[in-house]
Amino acid sequence: MLPECGHTFCRECLLNLQTTAVVCPNCRQRHYSPAVEDLAVNFAQLGIAVALSNIQKSKDQGQCGKHSLPLDxxxxVSQKEICAMCYFEETKRTQHRVLTLAEKRQFTVDAIKQKSLILSQLYAMLKQCLTSDSESTCQNSYAKKLSDILRGEELGILPSSSIDKRLDSLKKVMFPAEQERRSSSRESRQETERSDDSRGSRETERPDKMQLRCVAKCEKGRKARLTWEEGQLHIYGLCKDPEEAHITLNMSDVRLLVPQENPTVFLDVADRDGPFGRITIKVWSHLRRGQQFLALCQGHLGPTLKGSAFLDVTETAGIDCLRAGRYLTENGTSSHALLDRLEWNDGHERPGRKGLVAGWSFKKAEDETLFGIALGECHIKFCCPFGEVVAGMAVVEDIAYNRTVRDVTVVEVGTAVREFAAS
Incomplete structure (x- = not known):
């Protein structure tokens, strides 16, 4: 506080103004002594400033609707922010665990890192299982342990101890002990010898190699086949699948492996002569149209594009487009929207280019799943494209120009997941 006029300022500001004298910024009164470092502190005004700062912080944090105190x-247990009074009235009595918001943020960061580590281990195990044959320990060991670890569980935010236990189990599955391998090998040889003895022969036969069948099952009982193809995990679309599997996982766990940003889907196509190719599309999932298309390739909203036929080749904006998007239902084909509030214009337009995948209908809910794949380049903008073909463009052109379009169907759909690395 300046002694001559009584006006109060922060010390840093006065230090910047100090020369031979300090000129009050408010009334221009000159002060020659004492030095700024020795000026008296206006504790009343300092208290007001601190109180106002706390009020602002409370506004930023939000206030308790019941007690009008900051939610800090x-x-x-209830998974919500509470104030100090809520703690004393309710939480302390029920002995619920309470964290400060800073502790909660750190806990969330740690949990995300731990979940990422678990998912990377899960991906590595699936790779090892799906590329192994029946002679390995995979069928004897991995199948049971994978099922034991993941059956009925969600990969949500878990306590550290639970995650440690699951990671230990994962490591045992990933790196079975040498003794277990020798024991399994010894049992296999003994079984072979007994079988040979029953046939009167001591010759050891090499069993046929057989890949393990692995599926992910959703709550409604539909299954998605898991395979390892082209160096990637492939998750096929959910469907009714009565065939037994060696390993059954929760679809809610497996879907966490699919990247949230620009996932890759595939469409296997065939005509009357049989399968002839695969179209791979990168989906821009930040758009609701992209999310709808992804759902039609995964099946988690019900229908998929499996079994659907391509429609025609239509010219728009001076270039040809291959159209598709009608899915099968119990009552026939449909192209009714699976999601609402689908984008169209509003800044989502892009210049047409070869391989672009764009929506084909606007405000017609009965045709909102239709899409077109551009077969050429143009400068006219397409309304809300939601993906692009990244592999198999030659297959798209083959369908459009060399085959009867309506005879070509999608025989399989799904998601391709590249190597999952822990962040």
């Missing part, structure tokens, strides 16, 4: 605590 987190209840781990």
């Amino acid at each position: 605590l987190w209840c781990s």
Whole structure:
């Protein structure tokens, strides 16, 4: 506080103004002594400033609707922010675990890292299982342990101890002990010898190699086949699948492996002469049209594009487009929207280019799943494209120009997941 006029300022500002004298910024009164470092502190005004700062922080944090106090605590049971009075009235009595918001944020960061590590281990195990044959320990060991670890569980935010236990189990599955391998090998040889003895022969026969069948099952009982193709995990679309599997995982766990940003889907196509190719599309999933298309390739909203036929080749904006998007239902084909609030214009337009995948209908809910794949280049903008062909463009052109379009159907759909690395 300046002694001559009584006006109060922060010390840093006065230090910047100090020369031979300090000129009050408010009334221009000159002060020659004492030095700024020795000026008295206006504790009353300092208290007001601190109080106002706390009020602002409370506004930023939000206020408790019941007590009008800042929401600066987190209840781990009710999963919501609470104030100090809520803690004393309710949470302390029920002995719920309470964290400060800073502790909760750190806990969330740690949990995300731990979940990422678990998912990377899951991906590595699936790779090892799906590329192994029946002679390995995979069928004897991995199948049971994978099922034991993941059956009925969600890969949500878990306590550290639970994650440690699951990681230990994953490591045992990933790196079975040498003794277990020798024991399994010894049992296999003994079984072979007994079988040979029953046939009167001591010759050891090499069993046929057989890849393990692995599926992911959703709550409604539909299954998605898991395979390892072209160096990637492939998750086929959910469907009714009565065939037994060696390993059954929760679809909710497996879907966490699919990247949230620009996932890759595939469409296997065939005509009356049989399968002839695969179209791979990168989906821009930040758009709701992209999310709808992804759902039609995964099946988690019900229908998929499996079994659907291509429609025709239509010219738009001076270039040809191959159209598709009608899915099968119990009552026939449909192209009714699976999601609402689908984008169209509003800044989502892009210049047409070869391989672009774009929506084909606007505000017609009965045709909102139709899409077209551009077969050429143009400068006219397409309304809300939601993906692009990244492999198999030659297959798209083959369908459009060399085959009867309506005879070509999608025989399989799914998602391709590249190597999952822990962040």
